[in-house]
Amino acid sequence: MARPIRADIRLSALAHNYALARSAAPRSRVLAVVKADAYGHGLASAAKALPGADGFATLELDGAVRLRQSGFAGEILLLEGYFGAAELVEIAGQGLATVVAGEEQLRLLEAHRPAASVDCYLKINTGMNRLGFPPAAARRALERLTATGVAKSVTLMTHFATADGPEGIAEAMRRFGEATNGMALPRSLSNSAAIFAHPEAHADTVRVGIALYGATPFAHRSAEGIGLLPAMTLRSQLIAVQDLAPGETVGYGATYRTTKAMRLGIVACGYADGYPRHAPSGTPVLVDGVRVKTAGRVSMDMITVDLAAVPGARVGSDVVLWGEGLPVDEVASAAGTVGYELLCALAPRVPVREVP
Numbered sequence: 372m373a374r375p376i377r378a379d380i381r382l383s384a385l386a387h388n389y390a391l392a393r394s395a396a397p398r399s400r401v402l403a404v405v406k407a408d409a410y411g412h413g414l415a416s417a418a419k420a421l422p423g424a425d426g427f428a429t430l431e432l433d434g435a436v437r438l439r440q441s442g443f444a445g446e447i448l449l450l451e452g453y454f455g456a457a458e459l460v461e462i463a464g465q466g467l468a469t470v471v472a473g474e475e476q477l478r479l480l481e482a483h484r485p486a487a488s489v490d491c492y493l494k495i496n497t498g499m500n501r502l503g504f505p506p507a508a509a510r511r512a513l514e515r516l517t518a519t520g521v522a523k524s525v526t527l528m529t530h531f532a533t534a535d536g537p538e539g540i541a542e543a544m545r546r547f548g549e550a551t552n553g554m555a556l557p558r559s560l561s562n563s564a565a566i567f568a569h570p571e572a573h574a575d576t577v578r579v580g581i582a583l584y585g586a587t588p589f590a591h592r593s594a595e596g597i598g599l600l601p602a603m604t605l606r607s608q609l610i611a612v613q614d615l616a617p618g619e620t621v622g623y624g625a626t627y628r629t630t631k632a633m634r635l636g637i638v639a640c641g642y643a644d645g646y647p648r649h650a651p652s653g654t655p656v657l658v659d660g661v662r663v664k665t666a667g668r669v670s671m672d673m674i675t676v677d678l679a680a681v682p683g684a685r686v687g688s689d690v691v692l693w694g695e696g697l698p699v700d701e702v703a704s705a706a707g708t709v710g711y712e713l714l715c716a717l718a719p720r721v722p723v724r725e726v727p
C-alpha cells in the first residue's frame with residue numbers, strides 16, 4: 372500500500388461554487404480564475420468541472436494554451452499579460468485574450484503587431500499599485516491601444532486591493548470612474564470578494580478565484596456562510612500511535628511537553644506535502660471525523676495530534692487536514708495565513724483524485 376495521503380478534488384463543488392458566483396453577479400459574465408494550477412486543484416480538473424464557464428482567466432501562458440487545446444472555445448484571459456514578442460504571437464495564434472498591464476506591454480504590442488487581432492483588457496491602477504496604467508494615463512493608453520489596430524475588443528479593467536475589508540472599494544471606484552469617464556467600453560473589476568460584497572462593482576465581467584474553490588476571500592465571513600463548498604479535501608491516515616508518559620516531549624525541538632499520560636497520533640502529512648510548517652500546536656485536524664489538535668512541530672513528512680478526544684483512533688484511522696468537515700480557512704487562520712496560500716501550496720508529491 373502507498374503512503375495514505377491524497378487530495379480529493381470534488382468537481383460538483385467547483386460547479387456549485389461557480390453557479391453561486393453567477394447568481395451573485397447575475398448580469399455579468401463570470402470568468403473562472405485558474406492561475407497557479409487552479410489554486411492547486413489542477414487546471415484540467417477545473418476545466419472539466421466547468422464546461423459551461425463563460426471563460427477562464429489565468430496567468431501562465433502554457434496553461435492557457437493547454438486549456439485552448441483541450442477544446443475550450445470560450446474566452447481565456449491572461450491576467451498578467453505577456454513578457455515578450457514571442458508570447459504575443461502565441462496569444463494571437465491561440466486566440467487568447469490578454470491584459471495590457473502597462474507601458475512595457477503596450478510598447479511590445481505597438482512594436483510587434485501580431486497577424487491576428489486580440490481581445491485586450493486595459494488595466495488601470497486604482498490603488499493596488501502593482502500593475503496598471505495610472506488613471507491619468509488611461510485615455511492616452513486607450514488611444515494608443517486602439518491605434519495599433521490589434522485590439523479585437525477592449526475591456527477596461529482594474530483589480531481591488533481592499534474589496535475584502537472594511538476599507539471597501541469606494542476610492543478605487545472613484546479613481547476608475549474618473550479614469551474611464553465617457554469611454555463606452557465593457558468593464559471588469561470584481562474578484563471574489565467584490566462579487567459577494569460589492570454588487571455596485573459587478574459591471575460586465577467578474578473574475579472569481581478563491582470562492583470557486585470553496586474558501587473565503589474575507590477575514591470575517593466564512594465560506595460556509597456564503598454558501599460555498601470546499602473543492603479540495605486533503606486526506607491522510609494515522610500511520611502510528613504513541614502512548615506517552617507525562618513529561619515526554621514531541622517532535623523536533625521538543626516544543627511540546629506532555630503534562631499527563633497522552634495518546635498521540637502520527638499523521639502522514641508534513642510540510643513537503645504542503646502543510647504549513649508554521650502551524651502551531653493546537654491547529655485543528657479531523658481524526659475519524661472528530662476535531663483534534665496538533666501537538667509539536669510540523670515536520671517534513673509527519674504531523675502529530677492529540678488523540679484524547681477520539682479514544683477509538685488507531686493506525687489506519689482517517690484524517691482530514693482540510694476540506695470537507697474542516698474549512699481550509701480555519702487551518703490557515705491558525706497558521707497565520709490565508710486559505711489561498713494553503714491550497715496553492717499543495718505539493719506535487721500528493722496524489723490527486725477527482726471525485727464527483
Ligand SMILES: *Cc1c(COP(=O)(O)O)cnc(C)c1O
Nearest residue numbers: 404450530562563578579580581
Ligand atoms: C487572482 C486574481 C483574481 C481572483 O482573485 P480572488 O480573490 O481569488 O477571487 C481576480 N483578478 C485578478 C487580476 C487576479 O490576479
